[in-house]
Amino acid sequence: xxxxxxxxxxxxxxxxxxxxxxxxxxxxxxxxxxxxxxxxxxxxxxxxxxxxxxxxxxxxxxxxxxxxxxxxxxxxxxxxxxxxxxxxxxxxxxxxxxxxxxxxxxxxxxxxxxxxxxxxxxxxxx
Numbered sequence: 001x002x003x004x005x006x007x008x009x010x011x012x013x014x015x016x017x018x019x020x021x022x023x024x025x026x027x028x029x030x031x032x033x034x035x036x037x038x039x040x041x042x043x044x045x046x047x048x049x050x051x052x053x054x055x056x057x058x059x060x061x062x063x064x065x066x067x068x069x070x071x072x073x074x075x076x077x078x079x080x081x082x083x084x085x086x087x088x089x090x091x092x093x094x095x096x097x098x099x100x101x102x103x104x105x106x107x108x109x110x111x112x113x114x115x116x117x118x119x120x121x122x123x124x125x126x
Contacts, residue, residue: 002052003092003114007084009047013040015076032072032105037080038064041096041108044082049092049112056117059092063111070105078105090114 013019019036021027026035042061049059072078078100086093096108 003049003084003087004052005084005087007048007052009044009050009082011040011044011047011080013078013080015072015074015078017074020074029071030074032076032078034066034068037068037098037106038066038108040078040080041066041082041098041106041110044080044096045084045092045094045110045112048082048084048094053114057114058117058120059112059114060120061110062091062113064108065110066106066108068106070100070103072100072105076100082110 015032017023019032020030021033022030024033024035026033053059078098080096080098082094082096084092085095090113092112094110096110097104098106
């Protein structure tokens with residue numbers, strides 16, 4: 001398996017009531033909450049490298065810079081695209097964009113680190 005810049009994944013989501021800032025506890029308006037948007041962005045990064053990691057490895061999130069630019073009410077379709085733009089040893093850097101039909105909803109840079117799954121979980125006291 002090889003990890004190389006250019007790997008991509010896309011998620012198409014529809015904002016549901018459970019995704020709103022009200023339900024996520026991050027605000028009091030019925031629009032896509034930033035924590036939920038971040039979860040979708042992270043999921044896209046995981047999907048982008050799925051099947052490309054070395055055997056016994058996984059990736060874990062280490063750093064996020066997210067700019068949530070526009071509100072997305074319930075029923076809005078949002079496409080989240082993650083592209084691996086840099087590989088520096090075990091460090092993976094992704095550029096993520098989220099767009100609805102008319103505008104950019106958010107942009108993000110997400111860093112993940114490739115780790116040995118057993119060693120990582122062993123460090124948790126298991």
